[in-house]
Amino acid sequence: xxxxxxxxxxxxxxxxxxxxxxxxxxxxxxxxxxxxxxxxxxxxxxxxxxxxxxxxxxxxxxxxxxxxxxxxxxxxxxxxxxxxxxxxxxxxxxxxxxxxxxxxxxxxxxxxxxxxxxxxxxxxxxxxxxxxxxxxxxxxxxxxxxxxxxxxxxxxxxxxxxxxxxxxxxxxxxxxxxxxxxxxxxxxxxxxxxxxxxxxxxxxxx
Amino acid sequence: xxxxxxxxxxxxxxxxxxxxxxxxxxxxxxxxxxxxxxxxxxxxxxxxxxxxxxxxxxxxxxxxxxxxxxxxxxxxxxxxxxxxxxxxxxxxxxxxxxxxxxxxxxxxxxxxxxxxxxxxxxxxxxxxxxxxxxxxxxxxxxxxxxxxxxxxxxxxxxxxxxxxxxxxxxxxxxxxxxxxxxxxxxxxxxxxxxxxxxxxxxxxxx
DNA sequence: ATATGTGAAATCTTTCACAGCG
DNA sequence: CGCTGTGAAAGATTTCACATAT
Numbered sequence: 001x002x003x004x005x006x007x008x009x010x011x012x013x014x015x016x017x018x019x020x021x022x023x024x025x026x027x028x029x030x031x032x033x034x035x036x037x038x039x040x041x042x043x044x045x046x047x048x049x050x051x052x053x054x055x056x057x058x059x060x061x062x063x064x065x066x067x068x069x070x071x072x073x074x075x076x077x078x079x080x081x082x083x084x085x086x087x088x089x090x091x092x093x094x095x096x097x098x099x100x101x102x103x104x105x106x107x108x109x110x111x112x113x114x115x116x117x118x119x120x121x122x123x124x125x126x127x128x129x130x131x132x133x134x135x136x137x138x139x140x141x142x143x144x145x146x147x148x149x150x151x152x153x154x155x156x157x158x159x160x161x162x163x164x165x166x167x168x169x170x171x172x173x174x175x176x177x178x179x180x181x182x183x184x185x186x187x188x189x190x191x192x193x194x195x196x197x198x199x200x201x202x203x204x205x206x
Numbered sequence: 207x208x209x210x211x212x213x214x215x216x217x218x219x220x221x222x223x224x225x226x227x228x229x230x231x232x233x234x235x236x237x238x239x240x241x242x243x244x245x246x247x248x249x250x251x252x253x254x255x256x257x258x259x260x261x262x263x264x265x266x267x268x269x270x271x272x273x274x275x276x277x278x279x280x281x282x283x284x285x286x287x288x289x290x291x292x293x294x295x296x297x298x299x300x301x302x303x304x305x306x307x308x309x310x311x312x313x314x315x316x317x318x319x320x321x322x323x324x325x326x327x328x329x330x331x332x333x334x335x336x337x338x339x340x341x342x343x344x345x346x347x348x349x350x351x352x353x354x355x356x357x358x359x360x361x362x363x364x365x366x367x368x369x370x371x372x373x374x375x376x377x378x379x380x381x382x383x384x385x386x387x388x389x390x391x392x393x394x395x396x397x398x399x400x401x402x403x404x405x406x407x408x409x410x411x412x
Numbered sequence: 413a414t415a416t417g418t419g420a421a422a423t424c425t426t427t428c429a430c431a432g433c434g
Numbered sequence: 435c436g437c438t439g440t441g442a443a444a445g446a447t448t449t450c451a452c453a454t455a456t
Contacts, residue, residue, distance in 0.1 A: 009447075015405035019384060023361075033415060041386045045415090046449055053417055061416045061455040079408040087303040097303035098400070103384060107401045117354070128365035147411055148404065155229075174400055174409035178225060178309060180222035180247045188410055190403035194380060195313045197396035198354065204394055205353055215425075239437065252427055259439055267433040267438045384445090 006054050013051055016041055018074040025067050033064035083108045087141050087170070089161050090152035091116040091124070091131045094176060098152060099126040109148070113140060117157075134164075141168035150174045151181075162189075212260045218226070221256055222247055224280040231273050239270035289314045293347050293376070295339045295367050296358035297322040300382060304358060306331040315354070319346060323363075340370075347374035357387075358382045368395075 020041050024032060034045040034052075052058055052070075055077055059065045075081040086104075088095055088111050098104075099111055114126055117134040124131050132140065149170045151161050158177035165173060166183055173189045175181055178196075181189050194202070207288050222339055226247050230238060240251040240258075258264055258276075261283050265271045281287040292310075294301055294317050304310075320332055323340040330337050338346065347355070355376045357367050364383035371379060372389055379395045381387055384402075 016403040062414045078405045093303040097299040188407045199284045200300040201394045
């Protein structure tokens, strides 16, 4: 059932299903239906069933889905049944906030190293991690086999950082800086930019 | 040409066009083509032309687009040819980082007020803004006619905050907390959740 | 009685390809 | 000649609706 080229748009919804299912589980709920889950996240029941059916038959007719089982399956599908080591580049305000966010650990993402090129910041501690000079990024990242990175440097520095990350073998980049990064085809980039989201909403305001 | 129910998926690309165009303008470039712009952000030239043509004829055949003119048009379309006052709810680590981010001001978004319900934080200054008690959120937000809000409180508090914002007349919410918010149809919500993005990428890693 | 999984239909989105203008 | 704007075609995605299993 798997790997018959499942569209990325489907993949993009799976983490949202997982998030909602984990939320239900936290409330002690053990079973749900595509209808209930859909109401919770604003997606049609048919779409949820269709999406999940790409990967297997996880439900029981007449009864719905076992949440613990479905959560486990989604962990497997999304490759988050393990810990992912990450590097964080940029130890400014945003970098600090991200480094201190507990949610990463709770979901199996661990910040292993933090880099910056500001001498004032190098050597300082964020939590229990020492900020390292950016000159060591490529070497250390490659030596640790790290595949996931987050960029929180200013826009003017972001492409150079991305180039170094690619050189170091990183394959997934979460980019908080407000520019489009140019990377090879085998490297995945996701963007977080509040301005983009705000403008998408102001469009609909008088 | 406008308002023939243009799909939201088109609206969602407009801010990215604007971002790239402003970037070109910063480099002193005055003219571009759908091809060049598309190469820059990884979108086909045909799609860019089609998207823009929903709103008017902004280009010149044989010559391409005047960047200053197109930027101005996109500002009008996205309603960002003005300043939007915003409220920020949640003065923790992330709230601080966001409150200090210069990018908002540069794009016409201004944080007018910050709220929190932690007595330790109330009364403290973030930049030049004093953190106010959440009990005053509805009243102050409504009195100032503020329509845009950002939520950076823990997931457990986010829905209650959203309810208050709706009560206060807010119509656009940028939600940094990792839950789906339930709001009336006329209220727009956008989500920023790094875990969702990371899981979407780990899917593609071995 | 209830809710899944799924072909088929409907809808939406993107790409093609070219007339037409500068 | 180059590049836009745009109908038409192709392709992708979502919804429908129902056979099927508990």
